[in-house]
Structures are given as structure tokens and as C-alpha cells.
């Protein structure tokens with residue numbers, strides 16, 4: 090399964106590269122070779138969600154004495170946010 094390129098609209102971005110884009114990396118379309126990154130208007134709020142997940146789980150660990158369950162929650166929540174990241178964040182062409 091590949092993701093469509095915002096420029097040539099061909100499925101030129103692999104799932105792995107789409108995932109990397111969500112972590113502020115750039116990638117290239119296999120068809121038109123355009124340089125792509127995640128749309129910053131979506132990426133910035135998602136970065137805050139990742140921070141929030143860590144903050145909530147750290148809070149649970151320190152004040153709710155659920156111990157290692159906090160780490161389990163953190164991993165699960167992180168994976169959920171990762172899936173949303175790949176599904177929801179659109180890609181945009183990079184200038185230059």
C-alpha cells in the first residue's frame with residue numbers, strides 16, 4: 090500500500106516513508122521525485138499530542154502509583170497517536 094503524492098497524485102510514498110514524514114523527516118515521491126514533508130499545520134499539534142501522552146503517563150506514574158502500567162499506557166497511547174499521525178497528516182511539497 091502506498092500513499093498518493095500531493096504533486097503528481099500517483100501512489101509514490103511507502104508507508105515507511107509516510108511514517109518518517111510524521112517525525113519531521115522529509116521524503117521523495119517515487120514517481121515525480123518531488124521533496125515532501127508533513128504539513129506543519131498538522132505536524133505541530135500532533136507533536137503536542139505526543140508530549141501530552143508522555144506528560145499524562147508520567148503524571149500517572151508519579152501520583153497514581155500504578156507503577157509500570159504507566160509505561161504500558163504510554164506505549165499503547167503512543168502507537169495510537171502514530172496510527173493517527175500516518176492516517177491524518179497530509180504531505181506538502183517542500184520548496185527548494
Ligand SMILES: [Zn+2]
Nearest residue numbers: 094097118121
Ligand atoms: Zn509525485
